[in-house]
Amino acid sequence: KLKPDIVLIIGDRAELFTIAIPAVILNIPILHLYGGDISEGSYDNLFRYSLSFLSSFHLVSNEKSRKNLLKIGIDPNNIFNFGLIALNKINYFKKVNVSDYLKKLKLSSKKKNIIVIFHPETIKKTNTKIQIKCILNSLKKINDNIIFIYPCSDPGYKIIVNEIKKFLKIKKNSVLLKNIQSNLFYNLFKYSDLIMGNSSAGILESKFFQTPSLNIGNRQDGRLYENNTIHSTFNTKEILKKINYALNNKKFISRTKNSKSIYFKKSSLVKTSELIKKIINKKIVPKPFKLG
Helix, strand or coil: CCCCCCEEEECCCHHHHHHHHHHHHCCCCEEEECCCCCCCCCCHHHHHHHHHHHCCEEEECCHHHHHHHHHCCCCHHHEEECCCCHHHHHCCCCCCCHHHHHHHCCCCCCCCEEEEECCCCCCCCCCHHHHHHHHHHHHCCCCCEEEEECCCCCCCHHHHHHHHHHHHHHCCCEEEECCCCHHHHHHHHHCCCEEEECCCHHHHCCCCCCCCEEEECCCCCCCCCCCCEEEECCCHHHHHHHHHHHHHCHHHHHHHHCCCCCCCCCCHHHHHHHHHHHHHCCCCCCCCCCCC
């Protein structure tokens, strides 16, 4: 019954094909956000590029991603680099009293805060249980607040959740959050001292919040990293060393705080709105992609 003038799809999840394919069949233009990004350690990479081929227009988060789309034959006139447009909205997020929220979680407001988001690696055959245990074993030696965020529903996520729940029983000052409102998440992010794991949030949004990021493993391989991100393999001693570095190295922390995010572009929401209007009014028409 709906007859949309345009369809917007964001990201790389498989569920988006249930929207994209009918739109193609019905000749409804698709505006795809964040094609051209790379995350070699998950199926999302395959889905993202498949969605780009189905789409009419493309909003990319950075210049490298724009060039990636050009390499696969997307016409340059169909690509618009407005940065990570969500950062414009985040820029106006409502401030909350994080100390009060930490008290509700029974966490100390006097300790540093570490956000941990870890998803399964899905491309290569990996032992998810060993991977999450490496991370948790390193965190056993950390005396700061540890705030776990639920992983995505990729195969193996239940293993991660179960191991975290075991960890919570023996480790004080740690919690697991399943459903968290975006505004509250942004506040936690802003006032945290480190985000670690393998979430894209640690790559895309962390610099904007001036939060140090520790990327672990291969899920986000190929992303455009900023100078607030350091990396580790699944080795307990190495992870612990990198955590202490991120929390205590003054030069690294200063570098994180004193430069701007390459993913942030001013007025990207306004530019996106104007683009959508032009597409709906057929003032711009997509050109077909060309291979070779």
